[in-house]
Amino acid sequence: MKVVMGLELHVHLLSKSKLFCSCPTNYENKEPNTLVCPVCCGFPGSKPKITKKVLDSGIMVAKALNCNISPVIFFSRKSYPYPDMPKNFQISQYEIPLAFNGYLEITNKKVRIKRVHLEEDPAKLVHVGGDITSAKYVLVDYNRAGIPLIEIVTEPDFESTKEVREFLSKLTSILEHLGVYDASKEAALRVDTNISLEGGERVEIKNITGFANIEKALNYEIVRQQNLLRMGMQVERETRHFDADTKITYSLRKKEFEEDYGYIMDSDLPWIEISDEWIKEIEKQMPELPDTRIKRFVKKYEIRERDAKVIVYVDKTLADFFESCMKIYKKPKMLAKWIVADLLKCLNYQGVTIRESKVKPKTFVELLKLIDEKKITERLAKEIIKEFVATGTSPKEIIKAKKLVRIEEKELLPIIKNVIKENKKAVEDFKAGKEKSLEFLIGQVLRKTKVRADPKIVRELIKRLI
Ligand code: ADP
Ligand code: ZN
Ligand code: MG
Numbered sequence: 274m275k276v277v278m279g280l281e282l283h284v285h286l287l288s289k290s291k292l293f294c295s296c297p298t299n300y301e302n303k304e305p306n307t308l309v310c311p312v313c314c315g316f317p318g319s320k321p322k323i324t325k326k327v328l329d330s331g332i333m334v335a336k337a338l339n340c341n342i343s344p345v346i347f348f349s350r351k352s353y354p355y356p357d358m359p360k361n362f363q364i365s366q367y368e369i370p371l372a373f374n375g376y377l378e379i380t381n382k383k384v385r386i387k388r389v390h391l392e393e394d395p396a397k398l399v400h401v402g403g404d405i406t407s408a409k410y411v412l413v414d415y416n417r418a419g420i421p422l423i424e425i426v427t428e429p430d431f432e433s434t435k436e437v438r439e440f441l442s443k444l445t446s447i448l449e450h451l452g453v454y455d456a457s458k459e460a461a462l463r464v465d466t467n468i469s470l471e472g473g474e475r476v477e478i479k480n481i482t483g484f485a486n487i488e489k490a491l492n493y494e495i496v497r498q499q500n501l502l503r504m505g506m507q508v509e510r511e512t513r514h515f516d517a518d519t520k521i522t523y524s525l526r527k528k529e530f531e532e533d534y535g536y537i538m539d540s541d542l543p544w545i546e547i548s549d550e551w552i553k554e555i556e557k558q559m560p561e562l563p564d565t566r567i568k569r570f571v572k573k574y575e576i577r578e579r580d581a582k583v584i585v586y587v588d589k590t591l592a593d594f595f596e597s598c599m600k601i602y603k604k605p606k607m608l609a610k611w612i613v614a615d616l617l618k619c620l621n622y623q624g625v626t627i628r629e630s631k632v633k634p635k636t637f638v639e640l641l642k643l644i645d646e647k648k649i650t651e652r653l654a655k656e657i658i659k660e661f662v663a664t665g666t667s668p669k670e671i672i673k674a675k676k677l678v679r680i681e682e683k684e685l686l687p688i689i690k691n692v693i694k695e696n697k698k699a700v701e702d703f704k705a706g707k708e709k710s711l712e713f714l715i716g717q718v719l720r721k722t723k724v725r726a727d728p729k730i731v732r733e734l735i736k737r738l739i
Contacts (some may be wrong), residue, residue, distance in 0.1 A: 274470045274502065276495055278437060279429035281465040282444070283422045285394070286330045286453050291419035292393045293321030293364060293542075300416035301459060313393075313419035315360030320541050323348075327391065327421040330453045331371050332547065332555045334423055335389045337447050337562055340375030342552060347544045348391075349536040356413050357395035365392035365424075367536040371547075377447075378564075379439045385428035394420040397460075405514055406523055417460075423453075429467065429475075434491045437466075441484055442586045446563045449589035456588065457628070466491055470498045473508035478522055481515050490515035494522055566592060574605035580613045587617065590628040597634040607641060615655055619662045631665025640668040649679050650727040652719075680725045682734070685718075689734050692717045700739050711735065 288298055294312035311319035335342050346369055350362035367390075375386035396418040400408035425444070431437050445462065448454035455461055463482050468491060469475035478494060481487050493515075498508050512529075513522040561569070563585045570581040570592075585592045591612070598608050616637070620630055640657060643649045649657070649672065657668050666674075692714060693700055703710040711732070718731045 274472075274499060276432055277429045277469050277471075277475075278431035278434075278491065279467045280425075280427045280431070280437065280440070281467070282425045283394075283463045283465075284425070284448060284454055285458060285461045286327055286334075286391075286421040286423050287455055288324060288327050288330070288421050290324050292324055292327055292391065292421040293419060295324075296419065298420050300414075300420070303416055305412070305414035305416060308416040309418070313359075314415055315358075321364060321539075323542060323545070324421070328371075328545070328547075329555055329558075330421075330451070331389070331391050331423055332552060333451050333559060334425075334448065334453060335372030335375065336552070336556060336559065337451060338372075338375040338377055338386050338389065338425070340372035340386060340389055342372045342547055343369050344548075345369070345544055345546050346371055348539045348542045350539050351392075351534045351536055353534060355395070356411065357398050357418070359396070359415065359418065363393060363395060364539055364542070365536075366390035367531070368538075377440060377444060379436060379443060382430065382436070384430045384436075384440055387426045387428050389423060389425050392422050392424060394418065394422045404516055404518075405525070406516075429469075434488050434495075437491065438484060438488060439586075441487065443563065446586045446589060450560055450562050450566070452560065457626070466494075468494050468498070470495070470502060470508065473498055473502055474510040476508060476510065477512045478515050479512055479525065483517075486515065486517050489517075489520050490522060493520060497522065563592075570595075574599065574609070576605050576609040580609040583613050583617070584609065588626060588628075590626065591617075594627050594632075594634060594637075598638050601634065602638040602641060604641070604645070607645070608638075611637075611641060611654075615658050616662070619658050623662055625662070630662050632662055633665070636661055636665070636667045643668055643672075647679065647727075650725065652728070653679065653725060679727065680722050682730070685722070685726060685731065685734060686738075688721050689718055689731065689738060692721070693735070693739055703739065 290296060291298055291313055294310050296308050296310050296313055300308055312321055332342060346366065348364050349367045351365045351367065352362045354361045370388040370390035372389040373387065375389065376383040377386060394417050397414040397416070399412040399414065401412060402409035431440070445454065445456060449456065460482055463480050464487055465477055465479050466481065466487065467475050467477050476494060476498065478490050481490050501508050509527070511527050512525045514525045515522050567578065567581045567585050570576055570585070571578050584595050595608065595612060599605060602608055616632070620627060640654055644651060644654050657671050660666065660671050661668060696714060696717060699710040699713050703714070714735050715728060715731050719726055719728060
């Protein structure tokens, strides 16, 4: 059964002040309800005033997503009574979005961007004693109310979760390169996904955070819908919630339609003309974007395109890390290989990004140089990476502390001789043509020397000795 998916992404746009007032946006670890004013609390008589810098960022994002930009925009009130909106409406854009008809290219297709618009974030609801479906009561923190959000809506162009993942990592890398998005901030990216199977209605899963959860939610939903259709039942159009603990989606409500919100134009805010000059000015300020950076990496450093893509799409800080290393190291291919194959694996395993980890360009290059100078084996280097990703200790210190220097031939020979003596059968088998036995013998030597021996040299020596 063919799967069709579309995304609605809400991204916090980095900005010192909220979208319609001058309250600060750095709400992490702040006392609840301290970064508020009459405007973001919706007191009668208060008047919103747009923060221009956010419009600049919005135009930049729209350009990076190859969108047309509306020459004139205005804001509308999306009415709904809910504790996260003190005014009982959210200031958003509906009739005319900031931008429309764009695309973002992934490996096998152009994903069409339907619209891009600006809106204010509602307050943060803290569900106490359960999640949205089971909480005993709810606390409201208005510090988040009014923080600028950009909403990006795609057409239903995704046919697999793999495409969704590629799109998300490319999109977030673009936003990071533009300097408008900080992935480390709580709830900086929230995604609603729409998903339908051929012949079925579409279901919306609201408010998922984190790439892994998005994939899990989609995979769960695909199976749930497949089962319904297989049993001859219907998929109902509805809104569901993904519970990150049980990895299951629950029905929240039958899907409302956008018209149901009764949008009306917000007459407190002026119409805004977005002139060609303004757009040109923004274009001049646009930094290098991921695709250009990848091309530059391939051309300037002659690394494989595949590696360049991984490095740039994982996140901007990893691409910056690569370039910082290149300033003090002269072998880009080696660097790229060790970042993509080993450093990344380790970061993923330990669940940290390069920025959160303790790895610095200086220590990473120190490690590569030790491999170059044959002071350590590659296997040993892999062990050391695990350690310094976690602790930040320099490779040289780790080696000294654990006495991990590479074993030299002189020290190796007696060990190998011993292994040969103890494994006569394997030696005979190898002589009789059984290649596997050689692997076995190498394995025995490596076990005795931990990771300190170089498998290539061990292989040579065994062959020479038998
Ligand atoms: P609404 O006005 O109800 O929000 P939109 O047309 O704006 O509907 O689409 C909302 C989201 O649903 C978009 O991300 C779009 O890609 C997605 N979508 C539309 N049709 C389908 C479908 N048949 N299957 C899956 N997703 C869909
Ligand atoms: Zn305010
Ligand atoms: Mg919508």
